[in-house]
Amino acid sequence: MYVPGKKTKNALARSDDASLSEIDPELRYSFQRNYQFIQRVFSIDIIVKPLLPAMAYNVSRNLSFFTRIFTKFFDPEGIANSQKSLDVGQEEKVRRVRD
Numbered sequence: 001m002y003v004p005g006k007k008t009k010n011a012l013a014r015s016d017d018a019s020l021s022e023i024d025p026e027l028r029y030s031f032q033r034n035y036q037f038i039q040r041v042f043s044i045d046i047i048v049k050p051l052l053p054a055m056a057y058n059v060s061r062n063l064s065f066f067t068r069i070f071t072k073f074f075d076p077e078g079i080a081n082s083q084k085s086l087d088v089g090q091e092e093k094v095r096r097v098r099d
Contacts, residue, residue: 040046044063048056072078 044060044067047063048060051059073082
């Protein structure tokens with residue numbers, strides 16, 4: 001795994017000229033580490049492990065349902081389905097309107 005090194009004074013002077021849209025490698029690395037930690041700690045299996053089997057099954061189902069609902073907007077297929085259900089975006093068929 002790569003860990004970015006310390007910045008020198010020369011590199012800091014050049015970073016002032018850099019675009020604001022670039023993310024600092026150290027910051028990117030810390031975000032990746034924190035995201036991996038959260039994924040490991042808050043997985044559904046870890047949360048339902050101490051529960052009784054029947055209860056764990058129901059909680060697991062409900063959590064899976066809610067995570068699927070709230071994360072579907074980040075999936076291209078979910079975005080397309082949401083646009084279709086709201087009648088926005090590209091239409092698949094031309095609608096016929098009665099005169």
